[in-house]
Amino acid sequence: MAQEELKSIDLEDIFFHYRHSSQQYILKLSLTNLSIVTKQDENKNKSSSSVNNTQIIPIDDIYGCLCMKSMKNSNQCCLTFYLYILKRSHTLSGIVSKKYDFHRIQHTFMYGKYNDYETNYAEIMRWHRHVTYAIYLRRNLPFDIMTIKRDKRALVFVNPAGGAGKAYRLVMEHVAGIWSEAEFNYHIVITEYAGHAREYVKTIELNEWSGIILASGDGLIYEVINGLFNRKDWQEALTLPIGHLPCGSGNAFITNIIRHSKQPIETSMEKFLVQSAILIATHQVIPFDMAVIDTCDGQRIFSFLSIAWGIMADVDYESEKYRFLGETRFTVEAVKRILRPRIYNGYIDYLPYDVTDDTVQTNQITSNTTTNGLSEHLLPLNEPISIDPTTSKWRRIDGPFAHVLITSKAALSKGSISTPQSTLTDGYLTLQFIRIHGSIRLNLAKAFTKLSDGKHFNYDFVEWMPIRAFRIVPSETNGNMMIDGEKVPYGPIQGEVLPSIARCMGKQPRND
The missing domain is CATH 2.30.29 (PH-domain like)
Structure with a gap:
């Protein structure tokens, strides 16, 4: 036609x-x-x-x-x-x-x-x-995608441990029928071990697939994204749109995608899965921001969601033992951490976001660009950052802290909005933190009770700002540091926003 x-x-x-x-x-x-x-x-x-x-x-x-x-x-x-x-x-x-x-x-x-x-x-x-x-x-897709690629299959990874071990059954019961009605072509791979999807996407022929879909929580998305970045042709790999079927306890990625479309998010797991399946079958290709992260052990990691230090990292990691509770696991651990808050000493260096700044990352990526060349403002972690206001735009915030969170998206899970003003493509990261002062237990309790709708930002003790890059330097040697819900070695960590570098299966808001 x-x-x-x-x-x-x-x-x-x-x-x-x-x-x-x-x-x-x-x-x-x-x-x-x-x-x-x-x-x-x-x-x-x-x-x-x-x-x-x-x-x-x-x-x-x-x-x-x-x-x-x-x-x-x-x-x-x-x-x-x-x-x-x-x-x-x-x-x-x-x-x-x-x-x-x-x-x-x-x-x-x-x-x-x-x-x-x-x-x-x-x-x-x-x-x-x-x-x-x-x-x-x-769907506002390019004509060549409509006519040439529409019959190609999407690669679907199913984490059998997702959804309390019910992920595959959930997909078969609530997704397969919808995709049949929509004539949406796909191929399922059931992951067999941690890192399986990461290794799989490093070797696929990109032109055989229309996109990648993860039936899991957010962990598999983190795994696949970092697998794509490890390819020699990572620039082309990132043009494959990523879809998400919510089969985990957090499900932040699909929550942010649906928020972007301005649709109400279905409450039950089954309806949420149906909503996501239909969105994927009729998706538009939408860009989203990410962050490049350097950790103390020399890794370069790519984050689609958040970097947590303090109580949020403690809740995320320590609640793993309650994974059978689903999203409720975060609430259980949060109560424990509020009653016995930890103090995190150290400092945060940050580069403020300024839309008029001529050093804004433009992502002029060519086939010769390496992932090591993606950061514009980061120094090696062992080199100090100058915070002299006469010569540098970098600034410093000294601790101690109870909570530090850096995000590129609004929702941390289906039930928590960490940065209500955020979109998929802000072009900046949002830094928020709570210092140790006043009644810290009461402050943390207030903040966590308002996290469901993002109204914790209304409290004066929750400080936040848009930033382009950061470096966190803890004083202690023990603690939790999390990237997209995955624990990384504890120590100095830094990162920088990568505006609109990746693609997802989403929908633009309707104008009617």
């Missing part, structure tokens, strides 16, 4: 109800909408007919369209549209609070305009082809 033809989709024909052939409909398809007009019985009085006999369905609400042969009449064909629509909740709480939920709906119509199956089927396939391309056009 030529690109010019796609710009002028205008189909109209008569269908009938798949159970009641006497009920007829006029279906009209354009680039933006599917109109379903109920034909009125000509024998009835026009004044008694329904005033509103037209249903308008935005193409954005259609995630799939399938054609089948009729089981009742061998000459006829079925055309089914699969929808995912935001509707008012039918529960009492939904009526009172005007809560909206997503609902999966399907509309099936019969077609039998011609006397032979082949002609009817050819016409139905024409509808299918135009509906499918209308969906793809709404």
Whole structure:
């Protein structure tokens, strides 16, 4: 189908109800909408007919369209549209609070305009082809991706330990059917050991895949991203969009993606998984920021989410033993850490973010750029950073601290918003910290109780600022330091933002 033809989709024909052939409909398809007009019985009085006999369905609400042969009449064909629509909740709480939920709906119509199956089927396939391309056009993808790469498979990694050991079953029960309806092609690899996905993506042929999807918590995303960065052709590898099916305890990555689309996030695990599966099947390719991190043992790591030092790192690491509790594990450990807070001595050097700064990282990456050459402002960790205000833009914050967190995204998990102002592509990192002063237990308790909606920033004792780069230097030799929920060697650590360097499977907010 030529690109010019796609710009002028205008189909109209008569269908009938798949159970009641006497009920007829006029279906009209354009680039933006599917109109379903109920034909009125000509024998009835026009004044008694329904005033509103037209249903308008935005193409954005259609995630799939399938054609089948009729089981009742061998000459006829079925055309089914699969929808995912935001509707008012039918529960009492939904009526009172005007809560909206997503609902999966399907509309099936019969077609039998011609006397032979082949002609009817050819016409139905024409509808299918135009509906499918209308969906793809709404995704704002480049035309070559729509026509050349759309039939390529996505590589799906399933962590069998995810979702309390139920990840594979969850995918089969709640995702596979949706992707079949959406005709979304994929290949599943079940990870067999820690680091399996990282090693796997280092050797794949990039042109064989349309993207990479992780059915897991956030740990597998961290693993795959760092595997892609370890390829010689990492620049091309990062053009593969990354999708996330929430099968873990944190699920921050998909939470941030859905927040970006301004959709309400489904509360139950199953509905959240369905929501994510449909988003992936109809995704747009969206850029997102990352950070390059240097650790004290000489590693260069790439972070998509956060760097934690202090109570947040303690909660993240020490709660591993409660992983069977799901996201509740963070709450259990947070209560323990608030009652017995640790003191973290040291200092933070940071480079403030200034949108007018002419040293802003522009990510002019070429095929010759190495990952060691990605940082613009970082010195070797053993070299001191000048904080002289007359010669340097770097500044220092002295401890002791109870909490230090540096993030590139808003949500740390489905239930916690660490930096409410953040988006996928800020172009900066957000540094927040709580110093040791006043009633530290009370301050920590206040901050954690407001973490679900990001309102902890309203407290004066929570200090924060946008930064371009940082260095954390602890005074002690023992403690927890976490990158994207993964523990790294404790000691000096530094990092810098990499604006819009990677791609994810997301959706831009709708304008309606």
